Amino acid sequence: MHETARLAGFFAAHGIWSVSDGTTLTPLLGYEHAGGDRGMDRFAFDDVGAGAQAGQEALQANRYDAVRAVLVVDGYLHLPTGRTDALIVDAVEYGPARRSFKMGVPYRPQPSPQGFAVHRPKFIEVVGVNRQDYPELADAFFAGVDAHERAAPVWNANLDPSI
DSSP: OHHHHHHHHHHHHHHHHHHTTSOOOOOEEEEEOTTSOEEEEEOOOSSHHHHHHHHHHHHHHTTTOOSEEEEEEEEEEEETTEEEEEEEEEEEEOSTTOEEEEEEEEEEOTTSTTOOEEOOOEEEEEESSOGGGHHHHHHHHHHHHHHOTTHHHHHHHTBOTTO
16 A cells, blocks of 8 residues: 555645646546556546546546556645645555545645645545554655655645644
8 A cells, every 4th residue: 555655645746736836736647557657647627526526437447457546636624724725635556455545635725825835634534554554654655745856845845734
């Protein structure tokens, strides 16, 4: 599951890079084949919800015959501080015993008075992974963030751990 978490971190970073200028993220699906080659598909629709739905269907159906995949969509989390913009990261490791997790990466949009910020990711749902393994999943996720050469500097320069 560590490779899936790395893939999720990489594409979450790509998503953060995309929204850092104030735009809405076009839903994206990143995937990896057994040989290690990766691909990405975007789901551009007039209705962002339709794009997210198409991405979710592609993720569940394993459209690209991948060993792992991650869908990143722009959305919201409801945190104790209120409704917060967030990228929703849905990661799946395909196989006979499918394992998955969903995370939210809260962020403050560029147009806000305080400017753009990235907050600490939050696990929303985890299937097939023991709770004691969450810290290792988080470490692998951040290794994936750091592996994105263009997005990691944006993520790290705008990190605000207050939320």
